[in-house]
Amino acid sequence: MADATETTQGPWLIVGLGNPGPQYAGNRHNVGFMVADLLAERLGGSFRAHKSRAQVCEGRLGVPGSAAGAPRVVIAKPMTYMNLSGGPTGALASWLKVPVERIVVVHDELDIDYGALRLKRGGGDNGHNGLKSITSTLGREYHRARFGVGRPPGRMDVAAFVLKDFSTVERKELDYLVDRAADAVEALVTQGLERAQSTFNS
Numbered sequence: 617m618a619d620a621t622e623t624t625q626g627p628w629l630i631v632g633l634g635n636p637g638p639q640y641a642g643n644r645h646n647v648g649f650m651v652a653d654l655l656a657e658r659l660g661g662s663f664r665a666h667k668s669r670a671q672v673c674e675g676r677l678g679v680p681g682s683a684a685g686a687p688r689v690v691i692a693k694p695m696t697y698m699n700l701s702g703g704p705t706g707a708l709a710s711w712l713k714v715p716v717e718r719i720v721v722v723h724d725e726l727d728i729d730y731g732a733l734r735l736k737r738g739g740g741d742n743g744h745n746g747l748k749s750i751t752s753t754l755g756r757e758y759h760r761a762r763f764g765v766g767r768p769p770g771r772m773d774v775a776a777f778v779l780k781d782f783s784t785v786e787r788k789e790l791d792y793l794v795d796r797a798a799d800a801v802e803a804l805v806t807q808g809l810e811r812a813q814s815t816f817n818s
Contacts, residue, residue: 728764
């Protein structure tokens with residue numbers, strides 16, 4: 617496989633998962649959207665509607681002043697609900713001719729403590745309906761940036777937990793953690809998975 621910084625292969629597709637609409641904006645399930653928004657801000661771009669039923673922002677990741685050699689990326693937020701994320705993701709991958717190994721999906725992860733981050737390629741969906749939908753469309757071999765949200769307290773229903781906003785205590789660190797997750801995605805794209813894992817996996 618060519619080095620991750622090679623740009624002649626076409627763009628990377630970075631997909632942040634979440635649910636559209638202001639009522640979901642602060643939910644744990646929407647942390648993928650939060651990371652996507654920050655990455656778009658770093659690119660200096662803005663999201664626009666795409667016929668794939670996603671909002672997209674295009675640009676190059678890298679140190680300012682070195683854009684000519686920086687990887688081209690398309691950042692996407694599927695505008696279907698979480699359970700149907702595979703449709704827009706697959707349509708964009710086809711439209712852009714992006715192979716599965718150049719796709720990164722950013723999502724919330726229940727089985728990781730809040731604040732922890734894990735990068736990986738491949739694996740199961742672990743009951744995450746967004747991943748389940750994407751895997752049914754693309755197969756398993758895409759990259760994942762897994763943002764830990766922890767398990768629900770007591771007997772609280774999992775669906776209710778992820779569709780609630782981050783707690784007051786969690787929000788104190790949230791901006792920092794989203795920033796770190798965006799750094800990790802950039803490192804994955806520009807340096808490759810193994811180097812990014814060694815820096816960011818916790």
